[in-house]
Amino acid sequence: MRDRLTLLSDLSENDSEVLGKLASKGRTWIVGGWIRDGLIKEGRRDLDITTELTPEDIIKIFPNSLTHGARYGTVVVRIPGSDSGWEVTTLRTEADYSDGRRPDVVNFGTDIVEDLSRRDFTVNAMAVSYPGGDFIDPFGGLSDLNSKIIRAVGDASDRFSEDGLRILRAYRFVAVSNGWEIEDETKASLGKSLQMLDSVSAERIGMEFRRMLELPGASRSISIMAEQGALQKILPGSCPPENYLPTGKLAVDLAVMFSNGGIPKEEAVLRARKGLKATNTEIQSLELLMNIKPETALVSIGEVRRFHAAIDPSQKEDVLDYLGVIGHDRRGYVDSVERPWGGGRALVDGRVLAEETLLEPGVRLGRLKDFLHRMQIERGLSNSSEILGLISEIDWENGDPLSWPKMAWP
Numbered sequence: 001m002r003d004r005l006t007l008l009s010d011l012s013e014n015d016s017e018v019l020g021k022l023a024s025k026g027r028t029w030i031v032g033g034w035i036r037d038g039l040i041k042e043g044r045r046d047l048d049i050t051t052e053l054t055p056e057d058i059i060k061i062f063p064n065s066l067t068h069g070a071r072y073g074t075v076v077v078r079i080p081g082s083d084s085g086w087e088v089t090t091l092r093t094e095a096d097y098s099d100g101r102r103p104d105v106v107n108f109g110t111d112i113v114e115d116l117s118r119r120d121f122t123v124n125a126m127a128v129s130y131p132g133g134d135f136i137d138p139f140g141g142l143s144d145l146n147s148k149i150i151r152a153v154g155d156a157s158d159r160f161s162e163d164g165l166r167i168l169r170a171y172r173f174v175a176v177s178n179g180w181e182i183e184d185e186t187k188a189s190l191g192k193s194l195q196m197l198d199s200v201s202a203e204r205i206g207m208e209f210r211r212m213l214e215l216p217g218a219s220r221s222i223s224i225m226a227e228q229g230a231l232q233k234i235l236p237g238s239c240p241p242e243n244y245l246p247t248g249k250l251a252v253d254l255a256v257m258f259s260n261g262g263i264p265k266e267e268a269v270l271r272a273r274k275g276l277k278a279t280n281t282e283i284q285s286l287e288l289l290m291n292i293k294p295e296t297a298l299v300s301i302g303e304v305r306r307f308h309a310a311i312d313p314s315q316k317e318d319v320l321d322y323l324g325v326i327g328h329d330r331r332g333y334v335d336s337v338e339r340p341w342g343g344g345r346a347l348v349d350g351r352v353l354a355e356e357t358l359l360e361p362g363v364r365l366g367r368l369k370d371f372l373h374r375m376q377i378e379r380g381l382s383n384s385s386e387i388l389g390l391i392s393e394i395d396w397e398n399g400d401p402l403s404w405p406k407m408a409w410p
Contacts, residue, residue, distance in 0.1 A: 156189035164196030168208040175215035206276035251285035265290035302378030309344030367401035
């Protein structure tokens with residue numbers, strides 16, 4: 001743990017310029033995550049600033065500020081010569097949160113301790129004055145940071161009823177590194193407040209969930225969420241395997257949890273879209289992964305060649321990660337198989353095939369071309385005459401073309 005007296009040494013020249021101009025007109029503090037993370041390690045990080053100045057005062061000092069959050073007391077300060085923005089919030093007190101997301105009324109205040117009292121967790125309720133560097137910690141955040149404890153500020157039920165997103169933030173903070181735990185009262189209130197997640201948009205839930213999966217202690221977070229019912233709340237039917245170590249890739253982790261829960265592909269896709277607003281790319285990967293039969297996937301040279309030719313490189317990694325996580329590691333075998341000649345492109349095109357068979361353009365010709373492409377890839381062929389000779393292997397004149405193998409994977 002770093003000495004709190006050294007925190008201000010992390011400020012950049014531009015940080016100091018913004019803080020200095022604010023402090024010249026009114027009391028100013030650095031708050032929240034910048035302090036929390038700075039006590040753990042040195043380095044640049046997002047700077048959260050609070051001040052007794054009103055938004056109007058701030059805008060007078062920094063005329064180019066972004067003001068879309070001014071009604072809630074927040075202005076994003078911009079300075080000439082920098083593309084960065086500094087979020088500056090006026091000290092405030094708040095009334096009820098009837099929508100479970102934003103305060104109904106915001107009143108500007110003058111007391112830093114009162115301002116800190118409305119924050120979510122003690123490790124986020126610390127402040128450092130500027131330029132004096134006085135450390136303000138009215139709720140024991142430093143002690144909890146040392147002990148790796150997530151504890152709500154004041155009454156935990158009140159904090160979660162004010163903003164349902166804080167529930168997911170609690171689980172995410174556990175994942176920051178191994179060893180973090182949620183304090184008992186806070187944890188109990190989490191389990192009793194899950195209905196507040198109904199007030200949080202699927203986009204925000206998805207953002208928090210992705211961020212959590214990417215952190216070192218995500219396994220512990222997933223376990224607590226499953227234990228308390230939060231995982232079922234946002235992703236019904238999902239069931240992480242015991243001691244599951246998330247990959248940090250949403251599609252892969254969802255495929256593991258939905259498959260383990262026995263959820264069919266179509267339902268899994270629907271729940272990923274509805275619960276997390278998964279992107280189209282994530283959905284495509286999820287659909288691919290849930291089509292796989294793990295026991296028989298990628299066990300022959302021909303199939304591996306087809307896998308190399310048919311699947312996008314990023315999706316290949318998802319497939320190999322997924323199979324590895326569920327106990328069917330194929331990475332070594334897949335890497336040992338030579339990639340298809342010519343990058344996997346078809347060596348017999350529709351024009352040549354039509355001349356050879358006298359077939360008119362249509363489904364039959366298209367599916368025959370697809371079949372020959374598959375055979376070319378699986379057998380490692382590089383001669384077009386040899387490939388054309390394979391049409392005798394199927395009844396291309398009278399057979400059902402929709403039954404012919406396609407150039408696809410799986």
